[in-house]
Amino acid sequence: MSSSLFAFTVKDFRAQLRQLVLTGAAVAVGVAFLVLSVGGAGALVQSYEQSAAADVGGAPVQVTGRDGAPLPAGAAARTAKIPQVSGVAERLVGHANVLTPAGRPLDDRALVTSVAADPALRWQRLDTGQWPERAGEIVLDRDSAARVGAGVGDTVRLTRAAGGTADVRLTGLLDTSASQALGSQPAIGIPYAQTATYATGLRATHLDLTLRPGADALAVAKDVKKRLGDGVTARTHAGAVDEAKQSGRTMYAIVLTAALSFVLIAMAVARMVVTNTFSVVLAQRARQLALLRCVGTDRDQVRRIIRRQGLMLGVLASGAGLAAGAGACALGTALLNGLADLGPLDISLMPGRWTFVLGGLFGVLLTLWAVRKPARAASAVPPVAALAASGAAQLPEPGSRALRETVSLLLLVSGTGFLALGAFGGSALSLLAVTLGAILTFFAVLRYARYVLPPFVAVIGLALRRPFGTVGRLSVQQLRANAGRTSAAASAMLVGVTVAVSAVTAIGVTKGGLEEMLAGRMPAVFALDSDADRVPADAVAALRATPGLTVAPVRTATLTVDGQRTVVATADPAALNPDAEGVAAARTLKDGEALAYAGRSGSLTVKGTPATSPASPGSPASTRLTVVAGGGALPLSLFPEATVYVNGATLDRLAPGAAAHTSTVLVNPADGTGHDEARAAVDRALAAHPDIRIADTGSDAALVRSMLDRMMLVVTVLLGFSMCIAALGVAATLMLTVEERTTEFGMLRAIGLAGDQLRRMLTLESVLLALSGALAGTLLGLVYGTLAARSVMGGRVSPLDILASSGGTALTVLGILTATVLTGVAASVLPARRVRRMAVVDALRAS
Helix, strand or coil: CHHHHHHHHHHHHHHHHHHHHHHHHHHHHHHHHHHHHHHHHHHHHHHHHHHHHHCCCCCCEEEEEHHHCCCCCCHHHHHHCCCCEEEEEEEEEEEECEECCCCCECCCCEEEEEECCCHHHCCCCEEEECCCCCCCEEEEEHHHHHHCCCCCCCEEEEECCCCCEEEEEEEEEECCCCCCCCCCCCEEEEEHHHHHHHCEEEEEEEEEEEECCCCCHHHHHHHHHHHHCCCEEEEEHHHHHHHHCHHHHHHHHHHHHHHHHHHHHHHHHHHHHHHHHHHHHHHHCHHHHHHHHHCCCCHHHHHHHHHHHHHHHHHHHHHHHHHHHHHHHHHHHHHHHHHCCCCCCCCCCCCCHHHHHHHHHHHHHHHHHHCHHHHHHHHCCCHHHHHCCCCCCCCCCCCCHHHHHHHHHHHHHHHHHHHHHHHHCCCCCHHHHHHHHHHHHHHHHHHCHHHHHHHHHHHHHHHHHHHHHHHHHHHHHHHHHCHHHHHHHHHHHHHHHHHHHHHHHHHHHHHHCHHHHHHHHCCCCEEEEECCCCCCHHHHHHHHCCCCEEEEEEEEEEEEECCEEEEEEECCHHHCCCCCCCHHHHHCCCCCEEEECCCCCCEEEEECCCCCCCCCCCCCCEEEEEECCCCCCHHHHHCCCEEEECCHHHHHHHCCCCCCEEEEEEEEECCCCCHHHHHHHHHHHCCCCCCEEEEEHHHHHHHHHHHHHHHHHHHHHHHHHHHHHHHHHHHHHHHHHHHHCHHHHHHHHHCCCCHHHHHHHHHHHHHHHHHHHHHHHHHHHHHHHHHHHHHHHCCCCCHHHHHHHCHHHHHHHHHHHHHHHHHHHHHCHHHHHHHHCCCHHHHHHCC
16 A cells, blocks of 8 residues: 555656646755855855964964963064074064055054064065065055055155154055955054064064974974963964964854854745645645545545655755755856955855755755645545535645634734833843844734735735726736635745845834934044053144034043052043933032943942052042942943043042043034034144044944945845745746636636736736735834834934935835835746636636
């Protein structure tokens, strides 16, 4: 019996294969997307690891400070005395400023690295030109050279460590595209002997060693470790490369998790497509299933037949998806290495063989899971159904209806509660609550889809009746008459569009409210940063003398507070942004009161005078400060190292004389002065101070907006796979209905409906299916995305106002809806062609 049952299963599957081609294609796309996602994540991590390994250089032995600490003094000299060592290059790292032709430094401080005298120990990579070898020569990264308008052979102006500036000759340009150490900021390479002339904060981070012929690198590394002590780590070249790659493993887990989240969405859509297709196919074969029951096939055997057919479909589809994914990875690798400038990196998108094994297994198991429900419903078809006049029937819904309705209601109620808690509760876990609420309510909406989506079809159909006449009315009536099938087909599109619109809305609202959020959190638009860790008095005076600026010097002192060295800050709160957190509390602060960061409360005990100064005559042994609630974030926003804020009189009493100094200056545009005008005024006032940089919250906002734009593009592209799978589901449903409605089409042709009209009717049905799911998904996505953005912004700005004024977000949502319409049109091409070619007589003979 089992062999004959298996033979019947295979024969029946081959007979139904044409109906399942599009469904198999949906699974194949999902599996291919999985392979591409894993390969892309692996390629990203490869680039990270290879760039980290490239920064190691080619030294046979490398010495570093433990846990990133600087090397001890004299380490290079002691290492050079080891007999097996032939050469030592000390890597020096510091900071300097590259000046524009106008004499102002770039906003980002440049990282200075020493260029080794021995070419074999130079770890930086030269793009064009020559290495600097004499005093007054440097190399610069390509981007910074372009920003100051300099080319190879030109003169560049740098700040000097002792103060003032110096003109140097640019001998070459660094290739920082594949460097983790140099790629994120301006980079300067200076000959080792001249590094201290320009760099401040200079420290030795590495020793690169060359060995005499025959020397064992591991033995030398152990000898170095023994001579220099526990404060250093000595590794062979292979060990240093492996250590540099360690962080890449953590990064791989994070990137892979993010990529697989989109894969799971796509595979969830594929599962819905498979379930819907098998449900329609089995409903059309209800009479055949009943006949099987009549000849002695029991329920378990019917379920086994369908599950085996699902297994066959999963194997074929997964195999096709793996082949397509491998081909796409190979093509992507060739294009990436052939067209992109990767420098020393060699990137491959092709994942390992275990990815193909697990990806194929996942596709097969997903298909088996998807056919589980249709198989249970098919096994419940009674033998008496064989007497039905038609071969098609509505499959019974397995399980208890009361239980299903109860679960759906619980999901909806609990999800709505989490959404409200996250959006309006003000909790630290607001975003998590909104996410959980969105998931719960979305599952509830899917369970109620047969009641929710047909009304959308009816509403959209009202707009189609006038332009399309009879064809439009027939399309709407057909979809409303088969509410279950309509909701099942449109639900796949609903999933993809909901997730896409949610992400686009949340990102768009956050981007739109970014400037207002920063304005509400930051006490000033501009902040001054000096290499000397203090701003000169003449710079402060120049700023105050410049019209259109509101200047607030920030004075700090390092004191012993509650037994710990603590930076205490003060500034004039009247000159700060009144909307910034803590400024209102600072304006009412009295002498002897303080604002404290990190949850300190009650009182603070300040002992003696500043920790960096000798005791002053008459200074108190200790002072108690009362902590005032409501402004704990202000000290940190005034100065990155400050954790306590007091008013000016209190700081003068705690740190008398010159103990307190101006660490930075905060500047706001005065009333009536625009941002760009104020920035130009600050640059003019600081023309005599090239060592002072300007931090601009507007630039920070632009950088974050750029990151969010890229994130929106990536999310939209990745979710496009889900929409493609949903389109295949719509096409599969239409193809199946064509066979089921053959007689209907014949009658319509017989009473005068033309072939082109039938084609338009199916196209409209496809568009209605896609658009109804898309519109419902758009509404849900707008709600979820807006609530998520509100939870992130904490109610500081109105997401609805931002969304209404955000043209970019609106255009993206309209683009998604347009793509949905085009998807519906594309999904109808094959079914419409088949109907148009159908002979009227043959159609009328069909039963």
